[in-house]
Amino acid sequence: MTVEIERDAxxxxxxxxxxxxxARNTMEILSNILFVAQEGLLTVTGTDIDIEANATTPVVGEIKTTLPSDKILTAVKSFKAGKLTIAEVPGRAAVTVKQGRGVRTISTLGADAFPKREALKNAASFRLAGDALLRLFGTCRVAQSRDETRYYLNGIFLHAVEGELRAAATDGHRLMRADMALPDAAKALADVIVPTKAVTQMIQLLGSASGDVDIEVNDKAIRFQLGNATIISNLVDGTYPNYDRVIPDVGAHVIKMKREDFTGPVSSVSAIVNAEGDKFKVRAVALDFTTGDDAYEVSARDATGTSATEPLEASYSGSGIRFGLNSQYAREVAGVFAEGSLLTLSLNDPASPIRVTSDKDDDLVGVLMPYRV
Structure with missing residues (x-):
């Protein structure tokens, strides 16, 4: 069997x-990509059992085999733009990839051993604009948990509520929530947790392609299709906690400042007490709004006595407060909001959650948990 295909495609x-x-698999076949070419279309498929991705592209000829992902990707990259010929080697479990006089020979495994995924049954179907889905996933991804003991937080919670399609993620230290208008076809959507790996793959795909995304979802899996690419993933099997209880109303202390006037000083003071080579890292920064006369500041200090202070260009209403934040979490949550936006941070006391919103992002709410300083 032989196929001819454009290298770039x-x-x-x-x-x-x-x-x-x-990168590492207990089953050798999972390190391979499935190639199936028929009726003028090549479909390539990769999987780790929990998530499967496939893409199609025009081709001339037929072939059905699997090739090691690292080797075939390296081989294709090594050729210049133009047509490639992929042909099975008679009497061997191998193919040749040719362009002109250049030849790469790669071992294969049989396509019959490649895991087959069943079609979704009893699935709800709806369509979202690609940029809208990217907004939901891209803004909430920073708050996904990596703690495997709380596996139900390892992803983004997607659900319908009050006429909105809502995405939320939290790791217990920070939280992000994003809303968009609920499509009519998605009104019957059950609560689902889309795992981190599927979120990452969709963000990468949406960053390189545009258009509407067709979504199918049941109680076990979710399927995304954008153009010639499809991603099918198992859902996280668990119950997402009631995160709304963590989101506070506007508190007694309200701080307003430009996004860059917040992230810049926080980054500056954090960098001084976390210099390269330091054995112990300082995560906390202190925000001080007790001085009055608009002389507000952010500071950080390490165990050796090294410290840094920067002024904060902010407006403040309240009776004076000093509280701590994790500098990395604060920068990441603030960075989700629009460039140049006016952030509003509000809280009731130094031990209470901090609500974060902005004047340019009505669809977003963030929460930062306080840090002892």
Whole structure:
């Protein structure tokens, strides 16, 4: 069996599916990409069992085999733009990839051993604009948990509420919530947790392609299709906590400042007490609004006595307060909001959650948990 295909088209398809393949696998076949060419279309598929990605591209000829993902990707990259010929080697479990006089020979595994995924049954179907889905996933991804003991937080919670399609994520230290108008077809959407890996793959895909995304989801899995690419993932099997209880109303202390006037000083003071080579890292910064006369500041100090202070250009209403934040979490949550936006941070006391909103992002709410300083 032999196929002829454009190098750039094949490279693009391989890059779309390669991200789901793990570097180490207990099953050799999971390190391979499935190639199926028939009726003028090549479909390449990668999987780690929990998530599958495939992409299609025009082709001439037929083939059905699997190739090691790292080797075929490297081989295709090594050729220049133009047509490639992929042909099975008679009497061997191998293929040749040719362009002109250049040849790469790669071992194969049989396609029959590649895991087959069943179609979704009893699935709800709806369509979202790609930029809207990117907004939901891209803004909430910073708050996803990496703690495997609380596996139900390892992803983004997607659900319908009060005429909105809502995404939320939290790791217990920070929280992000994003809303968009609920499509009519999604009104019957059940609560689902989309795992981190699927979120990452969709963000990468949406960053390189535009258009509407067709979504199918049941109680076990979710399927996204954008153009010639498809991602199918198992859902996280668990119950997401009632995160709304953590989101406070506007508190007694209200701080308003430009996003960059917040993230810049926080980054500056944090960098001084976390210099390269320091054995112990200082995560906390202190925000001081007790001085009055608009002389507000952010500071950080390490155990050796090294310290840094920067003024904060902010407006403040309240009776004076000093509280701490994790500098990394604060920068990441603030960074989700629009460039140049006016952030509003509000809280009731130094031990209470901090609500974060902005004047340019009505669809977003963030929460930062306080840090002892």
């Amino acid at each position: 094949l490279l693009g398809a391989l890059q779309q599916v390669n991200g789901v393949i793990e």
